[in-house]
Amino acid sequence: MYDMNRVENAVGQDEIKISARKVQVYYGDTHAIKDVDVDILDKTVTAFIGPSGCGKSTFLRCLNRMNDTIAAARVEGKIALDGEDIYDRRVDPVQLRAKVGMVFQKPNPFPKSIYDNVAYGPRIHGLARNKAELDEIVERSLRGAALWNEAKDRLQEPGTGLSGGQQQRLCIARAVATSPEVLLMDEPCSALDPIATGQVEELIEQLRQQFSVVIVTHSMQQAARVSQKTAFFHLGNLVEYGETDDIFTKPKDSRTESYISGRIG
Amino acid sequence: MSIGLILLFVVGLGVIGFYLGRRRALTSVSGDPRKLHSLPSQYGQSVFLFTVVPALLLLAVWLLAEPRVIDSRVRGVVEATGATGSELDLKMADVTRISEGLDALVQRSTLTEDQLTQMRADMADVRGRLADVGVALGSAVEPAVFQAAKQRRALVQTSSLLKGAGVALFAIAGFAFAISRINPTFRARNVSEGVVMALLIGSSLVAILTTVGIVLSLVFETASFFRMYPAKDFFLSLTWNPQFRGGSDLGIWPLLWGTLYVSFIALLVAVPIGLLAAIYLAEYASKRVRSVAKPAIEILAGIPTIVYGLFALITVGPALRDYFAQPLGLGSSSSSVMTAGLVMGIMLIPFVSSLSDDIINSVPQAMRDGSYGLGATKSESIKQVILPAALPGVVGAVLLAASRAIGETMIVVLGAGAAAKLSLNPFEAMTTITVKIVSQLTGDTEFASPETLVAFALGLTLFVFTLGLNVLALYIVRKYREQYE
Numbered sequence: 001m002y003d004m005n006r007v008e009n010a011v012g013q014d015e016i017k018i019s020a021r022k023v024q025v026y027y028g029d030t031h032a033i034k035d036v037d038v039d040i041l042d043k044t045v046t047a048f049i050g051p052s053g054c055g056k057s058t059f060l061r062c063l064n065r066m067n068d069t070i071a072a073a074r075v076e077g078k079i080a081l082d083g084e085d086i087y088d089r090r091v092d093p094v095q096l097r098a099k100v101g102m103v104f105q106k107p108n109p110f111p112k113s114i115y116d117n118v119a120y121g122p123r124i125h126g127l128a129r130n131k132a133e134l135d136e137i138v139e140r141s142l143r144g145a146a147l148w149n150e151a152k153d154r155l156q157e158p159g160t161g162l163s164g165g166q167q168q169r170l171c172i173a174r175a176v177a178t179s180p181e182v183l184l185m186d187e188p189c190s191a192l193d194p195i196a197t198g199q200v201e202e203l204i205e206q207l208r209q210q211f212s213v214v215i216v217t218h219s220m221q222q223a224a225r226v227s228q229k230t231a232f233f234h235l236g237n238l239v240e241y242g243e244t245d246d247i248f249t250k251p252k253d254s255r256t257e258s259y260i261s262g263r264i265g
Numbered sequence: 266m267s268i269g270l271i272l273l274f275v276v277g278l279g280v281i282g283f284y285l286g287r288r289r290a291l292t293s294v295s296g297d298p299r300k301l302h303s304l305p306s307q308y309g310q311s312v313f314l315f316t317v318v319p320a321l322l323l324l325a326v327w328l329l330a331e332p333r334v335i336d337s338r339v340r341g342v343v344e345a346t347g348a349t350g351s352e353l354d355l356k357m358a359d360v361t362r363i364s365e366g367l368d369a370l371v372q373r374s375t376l377t378e379d380q381l382t383q384m385r386a387d388m389a390d391v392r393g394r395l396a397d398v399g400v401a402l403g404s405a406v407e408p409a410v411f412q413a414a415k416q417r418r419a420l421v422q423t424s425s426l427l428k429g430a431g432v433a434l435f436a437i438a439g440f441a442f443a444i445s446r447i448n449p450t451f452r453a454r455n456v457s458e459g460v461v462m463a464l465l466i467g468s469s470l471v472a473i474l475t476t477v478g479i480v481l482s483l484v485f486e487t488a489s490f491f492r493m494y495p496a497k498d499f500f501l502s503l504t505w506n507p508q509f510r511g512g513s514d515l516g517i518w519p520l521l522w523g524t525l526y527v528s529f530i531a532l533l534v535a536v537p538i539g540l541l542a543a544i545y546l547a548e549y550a551s552k553r554v555r556s557v558a559k560p561a562i563e564i565l566a567g568i569p570t571i572v573y574g575l576f577a578l579i580t581v582g583p584a585l586r587d588y589f590a591q592p593l594g595l596g597s598s599s600s601s602v603m604t605a606g607l608v609m610g611i612m613l614i615p616f617v618s619s620l621s622d623d624i625i626n627s628v629p630q631a632m633r634d635g636s637y638g639l640g641a642t643k644s645e646s647i648k649q650v651i652l653p654a655a656l657p658g659v660v661g662a663v664l665l666a667a668s669r670a671i672g673e674t675m676i677v678v679l680g681a682g683a684a685a686k687l688s689l690n691p692f693e694a695m696t697t698i699t700v701k702i703v704s705q706l707t708g709d710t711e712f713a714s715p716e717t718l719v720a721f722a723l724g725l726t727l728f729v730f731t732l733g734l735n736v737l738a739l740y741i742v743r744k745y746r747e748q749y750e
Binding site: 066099120 | 552632633637
């Protein structure tokens with residue numbers, strides 16, 4: 001798989017999807033993110049790695065303005081999606097989040113049926129004109145999340161009744177259903193067993209064909225397996241950002257080297 | 266010997282036992298507490314408990330049994346005069362009062378024990394002398410009653426002496442037994458653990474047994490009501506017309522209808538307002554607003570219902586009559602179902618809002634994040650994710666409020682009136698089960714006619730109703746809990 005990545009890296013696209021410049025995040029008096037500059041490419045998997053509390057999840061949540069829901073959080077700097085500042089007054093965070101989907105650490109299906117879970121986004125954004133179109137979106141999203149075969153006969157059963165791995169794939173299907181341009185994943189496999197993790201990783205590889213994926217992970221093996229670009233965060237700073245292979249084989253910064261060889265973190 | 270003195274003795278002995286026991290435990294291992302099975306103070310505790318508990322249990326049993334035993338002894342003397350029924354009861358009451366009066370006389374040393382033994386009702390002015398110590402008697406004292414009173418007094422004195430001696434004996438025996446048991450291997454810790462458990466079991470038993478007692482008393486009184494009045498009429502008749510001279514119609518329907526109608530209107534007011542307030546508090550309000558608004562709403566729950574009743578009687582009732590009922594031609598009564606329902610609804614708002622607020626707050630943050638992450642707005646998230654997730658709990662809160670509404674009395678008495686009627690017009694005076702229970706039992710009534718006993722049948726009906734609602738509410742709330750934990 002490692003060799004496969006090498007080949008794919010070569011065909012990775014260079015179009016910039018999200019660019020962040022001098023991003024600062026404060027939680028009350030705590031300066032959680034310091035001067036982060038990063039360019040996230042389209043149709044690429046970008047991994048954020050770093051020790052706990054280094055700010056990688058916080059930065060991820062800046063990209064779809066989820067930090068807005070935390071009263072004490074304050075974001076400064078510029079983050080642009082397709083060249084448009086997402087923190088501009090005219091941008092509605094609700095519309096932004098339809099374009100930048102998110103999958104969370106713990107599977108969080110709504111207490112509704114599998115069908116309604118997936119149809120939730122399309123319904124609130126009015127993406128389907130009729131039932132048939134909605135059915136089609138649901139099927140496409142579930143297929144996209146590799147869950148269709150397991151779920152097609154139980155679409156009306158509650159989503160909470162699925163296994164952990166299935167629930168996480170349901171959450172991915174739910175995010176995919178709104179046809180986002182970027183998918184943010186906050187440690188999507190940390191609550192899953194190795195088999196479910198493998199399935200989700202395969203899925204990420206497929207999703208990359210359609211849009212750009214940003215994944216926060218604690219597992220360096222996972223970052224190496226799924227991503228083409230890797231950013232290493234430490235104590236709120238972006239220490240190093242580059243091709244995944246370069247980060248793991250010839251890191252430029254001594255802190256990156258210490259972390260990937262297991263000396264800090 | 267007075268009870269206070271006995272208690273003081275027992276507890277004093279217990280405290281001494283505590284220190285002695287602790288010291289004995291320590292000396293038995295020559296001052297090294299590590300060689301003891303339990304902590305030194307637990308040995309002391311075991312002595313304290315063995316001293317105090319059996320003695321107090323004996324005292325409690327004695328105090329419960331004493332009046333009965335004495336009563337049955339004295340009753341024989343009074344019965345010899347040929348008195349029966351309520352006359353006998355009156356005379357027995359006199360006996361008690363005279364014997365207590367005699368006690369007071371002796372204590373004030375206006376009467377010596379010797380004089381008392383020789384005193385006879387037909388010779389001395391017993392009535393006058395008793396009046397001096399505050400015991401007013403309706404007529405001159407009969408010799409037999411006076412004799413019985415003297416006998417009662419003697420019995421009380423003996424019993425008091427025996428009681429003191431018995432309790433002291435128990436305390437000393439327990440003390441000696443516990444002290445003799447102390448040695449390094451004695452498991453005093455288990456004893457104090459056992460006592461804690463017994464205390465906890467005892468407390469919960471008190472609550473359970475009280476409920477059982479209340480239900481049983483309701484059931485028995487209801488059974489005797491149905492022996493006098495046909496159950497068919499009670500459950501099926503559509504008129505409520507009690508006559509204290511007999512021949513009443515005691516159909517439950519007008520009352521049940523009034524109860525349900527008032528409760529329905531109350532819930533119609535309380536549920537939407539309470540729920541919306543809860544949503545605001547849980548989802549929209551800032552921390553500061555919440556810390557002020559939540560207690561402010563909960564103050565409503567602390568207002569006594571009689572005050573709500575006054576509010577209904579003086580403000581809401583006349584206002585509804587002047588601005589709604591009369592212009593619409595629906596009635597001219599200031600007490601109406603609407604008045605009581607509205608005011609009761611206000612009373613119930615905090616029940617609904619406070620519980621719903623807790624339930625909405627307990628919906629995991631992950632649900633909100635998930636919904637926001639998909640680009641849902643706040644109100645979309647609330648409508649489609651948070652409320653459905655909280656719904657079972659909210660239903661539970663509503664049912665609890667409903668059982669509160671059904672059992673409410675004061676607001677209805679003052680707000681809805683006392684006329685038992687089957688009508689759909691909400692501006693008409695109606696009444697509820699609770700109000701009728703009160704009115705059937707107040708006043709100088711005998712507990713032997715169907716007109717008073719019907720109150721127990723009504724009470725039991727109400728109890729079954731609210732119990733059913735509570736069980737349903739608990740069931741729903743519990744089912745909801747399983748979903749997330």
